[in-house]
Amino acid sequence: xxxxxxxxxxxxxxxxxxxxxxxxxxxxxxxxxxxxxxxxxxxxxxxxxxxxxxxxxxxxxxxxxxxxxxxxxxxxxxxx
Numbered sequence: 001x002x003x004x005x006x007x008x009x010x011x012x013x014x015x016x017x018x019x020x021x022x023x024x025x026x027x028x029x030x031x032x033x034x035x036x037x038x039x040x041x042x043x044x045x046x047x048x049x050x051x052x053x054x055x056x057x058x059x060x061x062x063x064x065x066x067x068x069x070x071x072x073x074x075x076x077x078x079x080x
Contacts, residue, residue, distance in 0.1 A: 032056050 035052035042048075
């Protein structure tokens, strides 16, 4: 038994959004792994030295936290 054509298209993994997400993830990984050297951050008189990829990962985590705390640009139902 084969699935109807509309069912396969509906459940397809390769949508434009998923392909864009995969491309962005690959570019981000290439960028992160090309910056494996030590990087120093001087902030408020403190000097913090870590590998560059750790700084990028921390910025990613901060971005997720801020994005979830302040969902200004989320699409969805508006309250009335």
